[in-house]
Amino acid sequence: MNKSGWKQAGAVILLAVLLGGCGGAGTSNNGNQAGAGNAGNGTGEAAPQACGQIRLAYVAWDSEIASTYVVKEVLEQKLGCQVELLQVDAGPMFAGISDGSADAMVAAWLPTTHAAYIEQYGDQLVDLGPNLNGTRIGLVVPQYMEIASIDQLASDAAVGDAVQHRIIGIEPGAGIMMSTRAAMDTYGLEDWTLLESSSAAMAQELDKAYRAKEPIVVTGWTPHWMFAKMELKYLEDPQNVYGGAEQIHTMTRKGLESDMPEAAAVLDRFEWTPEDMAEVMLEIADGEEPQAAAKAWVDGHPDKVGEWVGS
Numbered sequence: 001m002n003k004s005g006w007k008q009a010g011a012v013i014l015l016a017v018l019l020g021g022c023g024g025a026g027t028s029n030n031g032n033q034a035g036a037g038n039a040g041n042g043t044g045e046a047a048p049q050a051c052g053q054i055r056l057a058y059v060a061w062d063s064e065i066a067s068t069y070v071v072k073e074v075l076e077q078k079l080g081c082q083v084e085l086l087q088v089d090a091g092p093m094f095a096g097i098s099d100g101s102a103d104a105m106v107a108a109w110l111p112t113t114h115a116a117y118i119e120q121y122g123d124q125l126v127d128l129g130p131n132l133n134g135t136r137i138g139l140v141v142p143q144y145m146e147i148a149s150i151d152q153l154a155s156d157a158a159v160g161d162a163v164q165h166r167i168i169g170i171e172p173g174a175g176i177m178m179s180t181r182a183a184m185d186t187y188g189l190e191d192w193t194l195l196e197s198s199s200a201a202m203a204q205e206l207d208k209a210y211r212a213k214e215p216i217v218v219t220g221w222t223p224h225w226m227f228a229k230m231e232l233k234y235l236e237d238p239q240n241v242y243g244g245a246e247q248i249h250t251m252t253r254k255g256l257e258s259d260m261p262e263a264a265a266v267l268d269r270f271e272w273t274p275e276d277m278a279e280v281m282l283e284i285a286d287g288e289e290p291q292a293a294a295k296a297w298v299d300g301h302p303d304k305v306g307e308w309v310g311s
Contacts, residue, residue, distance in 0.1 A: 051079040051081040052081060052082065052260055052263075053081070053082040053083075054075060054084070054263050055084045055102045055103045055104075056071065056072060056083060056086065056103065056105060057092075057093045057096050057097060057102035057104075057105045058085065058086070058093065058105055058106070059087075059089065059093055059174065060087055060171065060198060060199055061107070061199050061221070061224075062199060062225055062281050062284065063135075063221070063224060063248070063277060063281065064106070064107040064248075065281075065290055066280035066281045066290070066293070067248070067277060067280075068085060068106055069290040070272075070280060070297060071106055071267070072291075072294065073291070073294040073298045074266060074270075074298055074305055074308060074309065077295075078309045078311075079262055079263060079309075081260075086102050089171055089172075089173035089174070090114060090171070090174050090175055091173045092173075093107065094108075094117040094118075094120070094125070095121065097121070097125055097251055097253050098121040098124035098125055098253070099124075100253045100254075100255075103252060103253055103260075104250065104252040104253070104264075105251055105252075106267070106270060108248065108250070109135060109137070109175060109246050109247075109248055109249075110130075110246060110249050111243065111246065111247075112175075112242065112246060113137055113176055113243075113246060116175070116178060117175070124254065125251045125253070126253070126254055126256070126257070127249055127250075127251050128251065128252060128267060128268045129249060129250065130247035131248055131249065131250045131272065132223070132247065132271070132272060132273065132274065132277065134222075134245055134274055135221065135222060135246040135247065135248055135274075136221060136222050136234070136244075137175075137176045137179065137220070137221040137242050137243075137246070138219075138220060138221075138234045138235065138237055138242045139153075139180070139183070139217055139219065139220070139234065139237075139242075140206075140217075140218050140232050140233070140234055141217055141218075141232065141233060141235060142209070142210050142213075142215075142216065142230065142231065142233075143233050145159075147159050147235065148235065148236055149235055149237075150235045150236065150239075152235075153187065153189055153192070153217070153235075154189055159215070160191075160192070163217050165192045166192065166193050166194075166217070167180060167184075167193070167195065167217045167219065168195050168202050168206070168216065168217065168218040169195055169196055169202065169219045170197060170201075170202050171199070176221060177194065179241060179242050179243075180219050181194060182241050183242065186239050186241050187241075202218050202219065203226055205218070206218050206226060206230070207226075207229075210230050217235075220234070222274065223274040223277045223278055223281065224281065225282050228282060250268070250270060265310060266308050266309060269308045269310065270308050271308075272304065276297075279297055280293050280294060283296065283297075
């Protein structure tokens with residue numbers, strides 16, 4: 001694990017210790033948290049009985065920020081849960097669910113992106129199945145670039161020179177970064193550099209280059225708001241290093257279903273579309289706070305939310 005990953009993992013463990021007295025992973029709270037849900041919610045409806053404290057881990061991808069905040073809003077608004085969000089790298093996210101220092105996540109990309117983490121932690125997790133279908137990862141460039149395939153990065157010297165033989169990446173522990181390193185080996189990109197940054201920094205660099213009509217190669221995935229804001233394309237992957245279409249799965253720690261059955265049931269029912277996710281992502285990309293964007297979406301989709309809650 002890289003240094004950033006160890007720091008994030010340490011943060012998860014420390015937070016688990018600090019909050020242990022409040023109940024959480026491995027502990028049933030039975031609605032005894034600080035009177036949550038006893039005073040009404042200002043809408044004329046009785047507030048829900050508090051379900052206890054639940055910790056959701058997530059990676060800072062725009063897609064996972066959107067989905068995690070929406071789930072947080074539903075659990076708080078409809079069940080009265082106290083939700084703690086833990087933003088970590090991919091490795092600590094899976095490690096935290098497996099050892100119980102986090103309760104659940106809605107951010108597992110399968111079968112390819114997070115395959116290494118499933119191999120390591122899969123038997124210690126409960127897979128509730130997909131919450132979104134039709135995802136994809138790969139190398140992305142603006143439509144105006146005259147390149148179609150990853151193998152052209154090695155064969156077309158002009159393209160390499162134009163982007164300074166750099167691929168703009170995201171967090172070093174992300175599954176897409178592992179796949180990109182494998183792609184660089186497969187396609188003979190030994191003289192190229194994969195720059196480690198963050199999903200936000202990658203999107204900023206892409207937006208900057210796009211506005212100037214400059215060439216750029218980034219690690220990309222869908223759903224992502226950048227495809228709605230810019231005309232982009234995936235580079236073809238003839239060696240299928242990145243795999244095909246994927247799903248995003250919901251996973252929990254073992255024992256959550258018995259400890260917090262109502263929350264576990266909502267997590268199990270949670271499923272939406274790329275179009276649903278895009279609504280939240282675009283609001284956040286346009287400057288809205290994630291919590292506010294999630295609340296607006298939840299309030300605006302009562303039928304779908306009702307399916308998740310079971311009402």
